[in-house]
Amino acid sequence: MQDEDLAAIMRALGHPVRLSILRIVARQERGQCCCSDVTESLTLAQSTVSQHIKVLLDAGLIERQPKGTRNCYILQRERLEAVGSAYGGLIAGICGPAINEQAKAG
Amino acid sequence: MQDEDLAAIMRALGHPVRLSILRIVARQERGQCCCSDVTESLTLAQSTVSQHIKVLLDAGLIERQPKGTRNCYILQRERLEAVGSAYGGLIAGICGPAINEQAKAG
């Protein structure tokens, strides 16, 4: 994963409300999924929640699934885990091989 | 680590230039450290770089170390790794126990 992509995802994760939304989506996933559920759990206007959801959608962290009159969302677990790996890679490339600076060049 | 803190750090990591700065700091750490080094490696004004550095400082991802007329920066490896763990915890709490929704309540 490229720096720009990782940064974009980090930005998407960089708001406490959006972390909450991820948790809410995860929690309710097996019963119904949600969206007005999310709005109920947060003291925010529906339009605001919808906007946050869009950010998560654009980052590929959740997926939309129309279901009748409502839109359900499901976690993109693989993507969430890929972000973890990408970050791990960044850290490894930063914290590990910092011992010899030539490592990057060679 | 709390959601708000994690989100704040994510936001700090949410800009490609700042990821680059982390890399540059890591690379040069053992020789001199840097700062004008960073500015040289990036096609950005010194003030802009300084601003990005401040964001990383405030997030606790690097540390300042005055050295004569220049300011050197060093990675806060533990913090970077703590972020990885915190994210891992988030993922685990989200991707794992989503199978039974009662887990969170009980």
Place this chain on the structure above:
DNA sequence: ACCTTTGATCGTTGCTTTACGATAAAAGAT
């Protein structure tokens, strides 16, 4: 004592984000 280097900070400009209410479209219910 003076000049230079380094780098933080200030002030500004333009863009993006966050929050809101209002509106509109799609699906279901009556």
Place this chain on the structure above:
DNA sequence: ATCTTTTATCGTAAAGCAACGATCAAAGGT
């Protein structure tokens, strides 16, 4: 066919961010 529910989108205001040049303070060099 009409009404309701759900939710995305629009428009907007306020706050925040990213980039810049200019400036100022601190440390070293001459």
